[in-house]
Amino acid sequence: MRAVCLDDKRKLAVAEVTTPQADGEKVLIKVSSVGICGSDIHIWEQGQRKGLIMGHEFSGTVVDAGALKDSLSIGDRVTVLPLNPCGECEPCKKGNSKGCLNALAACPGITAPGAYADYYLARPDMVRKLPDNISDEEATLIEPSAVALRAIRMAGVKPGDKVLVAGGGVIGLLSAAFARIAGASYIALTEANPLRGENAKKMGDVDEVFDGTDEQLVPKLAQASGGGFDYFIDCVGIAPVINTGIMALKKGGKLMLLGINYAPVPISGLMAVIKEIELKGSIGYDQEFDMVINLMSKQILKTERFISDTIGLDGVQAAFEKLSSGKYPDVKIIIKP
Numbered sequence: 341m342r343a344v345c346l347d348d349k350r351k352l353a354v355a356e357v358t359t360p361q362a363d364g365e366k367v368l369i370k371v372s373s374v375g376i377c378g379s380d381i382h383i384w385e386q387g388q389r390k391g392l393i394m395g396h397e398f399s400g401t402v403v404d405a406g407a408l409k410d411s412l413s414i415g416d417r418v419t420v421l422p423l424n425p426c427g428e429c430e431p432c433k434k435g436n437s438k439g440c441l442n443a444l445a446a447c448p449g450i451t452a453p454g455a456y457a458d459y460y461l462a463r464p465d466m467v468r469k470l471p472d473n474i475s476d477e478e479a480t481l482i483e484p485s486a487v488a489l490r491a492i493r494m495a496g497v498k499p500g501d502k503v504l505v506a507g508g509g510v511i512g513l514l515s516a517a518f519a520r521i522a523g524a525s526y527i528a529l530t531e532a533n534p535l536r537g538e539n540a541k542k543m544g545d546v547d548e549v550f551d552g553t554d555e556q557l558v559p560k561l562a563q564a565s566g567g568g569f570d571y572f573i574d575c576v577g578i579a580p581v582i583n584t585g586i587m588a589l590k591k592g593g594k595l596m597l598l599g600i601n602y603a604p605v606p607i608s609g610l611m612a613v614i615k616e617i618e619l620k621g622s623i624g625y626d627q628e629f630d631m632v633i634n635l636m637s638k639q640i641l642k643t644e645r646f647i648s649d650t651i652g653l654d655g656v657q658a659a660f661e662k663l664s665s666g667k668y669p670d671v672k673i674i675i676k677p
């Protein structure tokens with residue numbers, strides 16, 4: 341089969357690789373759509389996992405149902421939780437597969453083969469059948485939506501709250517969408533790339549977009565929020581952005597960290613102390629994956645609007661370059677192998 345493999349730092353190559361074989365247990369899936377994730381861009385920029393087939397946000401059709409032959413038929417449309425909980429460790433045994441201590445071992449698209457390929461072989465317990473009214477393309481947004489939903493649930497956004505989101509990438513936009521669903525009365529978003537800022541406005545979940553590079557950003561946010569935000573959801577992960585968010589929170593406000601930064605981030609401890617800020621981090625999801633499928637199926641969450649382009653396997657290298665450049669409005673690009 342054809343697959344896109346990591347070849348070097350910032351370099352992907354389309355290669356002919358061995359097609360995974362049905363084994364009577366796992367579910368063999370013909371990949372129909374797979375999304376490019378921000379974490380894929382990080383792996384590509386580092387270039388260490390040579391030969392890795394990325395892709396953990398995907399949908400496809402069943403070719404061989406394996407152990408699920410009683411509940412799945414050939415041709416059924418499915419998506420897959422891109423996790424590989426061990427089932428043996430203490431958190432797994434307590435039913436908390438998100439807390440698996442071996443979570444990064446053979447994680448699809450991160451440390452094990454993913455779905456930038458014609459076929460994918462899935463653990464049966466990770467496979468989810470798609471409702472008819474969720475398209476293959478939309479299904480690629482289930483995974484990132486689950487990430488944003490967890491953050492908004494953990495933050496505890498309630499009707500009437502004022503929410504500031506930093507970052508107009510897909511996680512920022514989805515966080516804004518869930519803040520709206522949760523009943524936030526005012527949602528502002530900061531974004532340094534003006535094209536993405538324009539795009540965020542068009543998506544309709546955000547009341548106002550602010551230029552993240554504006555030197556007057558803090559007083560502007562204070563004025564717009566009428567004295568401070570209840571929540572700040574950081575989807576960027578760099579110091580100036582987080583510190584602006586701390587400044588923009590009201591006293592007792594909550595800071596939710598979602599942005600990934602491998603380096604330590606110096607934050608303004610003094611301001612956090614003076615304002616009695618509550619700080620939480622959020623990563624991944626647990627039951628949120630199935631919750632998102634339900635919310636999409638009920639049309640409460642609409643995500644097709646976030647897809648800005650659809651490409652083939654040959655276009656993946658160019659798409660990575662485009663997404664990492666900061667010069668385009670694109671947030672989610674979908675690959676159709």
Ligand SMILES: [Zn+2]
Pocket residue numbers: 377378379396397483484
């Ligand atoms: Zn992802």
Ligand SMILES: [Zn+2]
Pocket residue numbers: 425426427428429430431432439440441442443
């Ligand atoms: Zn485990």
